[in-house]
Amino acid sequence: MVCFFINSIHAINLGINPSKIDFNGEVNHLICKNFSLLSSQPNLYVFGEDKWSSNKNSRNIRDYTRNSSNFGIEIKYPKQVQINDRKIMDLCLKTDKSGEYSGVLIYRTNSTIAIGMWIKVESTQDKNTNPTNQLASITGKATSFAKENQVPLKYASPLIASTLICLITLIILVRINSQINRLNI
Secondary structure: OOOOOOOOOOOOOEEEEOOEEEEEEEOOOOEEEEEEEEEOOOOEEEEEEEEEEOOOOOOOHHHOOEOHHHHOEEEEOOOEEEEOOEEEEEEEEEEOOOEEEEEEEEEEOOOOOEEEEEEEEEEEOOOOOOHHHOOOOOOOHHHHHHHHOOOOHHHHHHHHHHHHHHHHHHHHHHHHHHHHHHHHO
16 A cells, blocks of 8 residues: 655735825825735635834834724725735725824735735825914914914914903903992992
8 A cells, every 4th residue: 555645835925016005185084095915816815904103104013003093093994805816995094183194004814924015194184174274362372373383483473462462452441340340339
């Protein structure tokens, strides 16, 4: 009796295109872009997850440990995918505050094979809802707007001056009114 043991070796090619994707948009606006997953094995199932980092310039995958919700990012993409050669999909996201964010989208097989794509997000405040476009009030918003939004002094000075003039006028009117009330008693 002769026994033959045949060990078969299977190689799987898994790819993602592009390897880096940039999103530029306004806060609370959904932005979508296409990407492709490629596989040499038919009917390959992969599972996706996204991870984010506080270090926006890092390319070390170990820095990417946080969830999108930690940064106020809502992200949508297929979590489970069956690939036959090539699969084109949408990656959509929106942020709830302005800033720059770095993430990675990783697709894994049931084995140890994984592929990833870097995600860069730059989100800006919508011009219509920007607080610097709103009127400054006597409560000191003029100075806080200038500090928070790094408004140059030449633009902030008229706001601060007009706020101070209104505040001084109000104080004078209150004192005059209290003196008139004392005389009438």
